[in-house]
Amino acid sequence: MKTATVLRHVQFEDLGSLQSVLEGAGYTVTYRNIGDDDFLSFDPLALDLLVVLGGPIGVYEEEVYPFLGPEKALIAKRLAGNKPTLGICLGAQLIAAASGAQVFTSGVKEIGFAPLSLTTAGLAGPLRHLDGVSVLHWHGDTYDLPAGAEHLASSALVQQQAFALGKTILGLQFHAEVDARSGFERWLVGHAHELASVGIDIPALRRDAERHGGALVEASTRLFREWLAALESP
Template identity: 60%
Template structure:
């Protein structure tokens, strides 16, 4: 039986290993019961986006503009639009962030380069005052070839030399990031195998990526946990 005192978090997951990662234990500790809605397994259209206390849209190696071959993207944006209209808490990671941006009318397009690997963010003045401040100076995992522009009415939070728009927020209840703060570096092998074709095509040094995960994973996990803890506290 579900404890009525606990909150609910639903995460839309597109790829099995791109899950909540290190965010999972933080959510559980904060009193959330977590449920995944797995695209291609669960009926995405049957999901009520207004029911959970927190809705999270995770990453995937597809583009928001590929609705002709991945129709679920349009269904997902409809759910996001309804969630945005409600003002209830919404978190987007990588594709999730891009889907939120596109739903809000911002451009999402290929950058012409794959940003894959560990590198630090440059936080904006607003970013340094936001929960992302915990990531200042931390090597975070990047894994994308598309990027969003900042939607009207939203606050720009972070950038990198390859991607000027890495994160944005709207008030306290909406956060979208282009990078992967949630990635559990101890499970990097799943990413390396699952994205083997993309890595080969982008000529990424897999051994270096694996080594960087081992070197930076613990610091990223600690910083990302602090980020999420602070953001969740701001929802109360």
């Protein structure tokens, strides 16, 4: 069995639809949860895949959240070894920071379902499965494109939405993994303060989740399967 370790910063932001894709591809999945003693106590080069999930904090808040420094250092070791790594939202920002790029406030809160605009490189790879599909955006920060990375996608509000470093490193600013057909209520409750602070219409967001959830799961399943399969190719 192949091993996939998942760094989880918020309990309800889990692998979502990616869980079954990983298991179907022969991975044994292990979560490492922020606050637990074993969160970063493993050899970052010894596992087949590292997945870094999202969370409502900024990569640049090391003084407030000291674990961010060691977490970025661990990810940097993966990048230096060109080891398969997937980052989602905060995870993508951590990969960008670990590669030397700047992460900063975007000036907007992009929350809700909206389609992507894929670059030529994005259309040529696994992200093409998301073409025309509304994905879940939920962030206020962005990043500079890491040196040597391919820019894969933008949105109407934020230019940097996805990047790849070779075929083994993928950063997704948006949430392709969320299964909005089930468990989405945990997001709405868990982020209730943030949603209220920016005036998000929660019933409308819930309706959008019901409307777009099925198509997003189908498209993201194809995306993740293709990306994982490419890791196995010579």
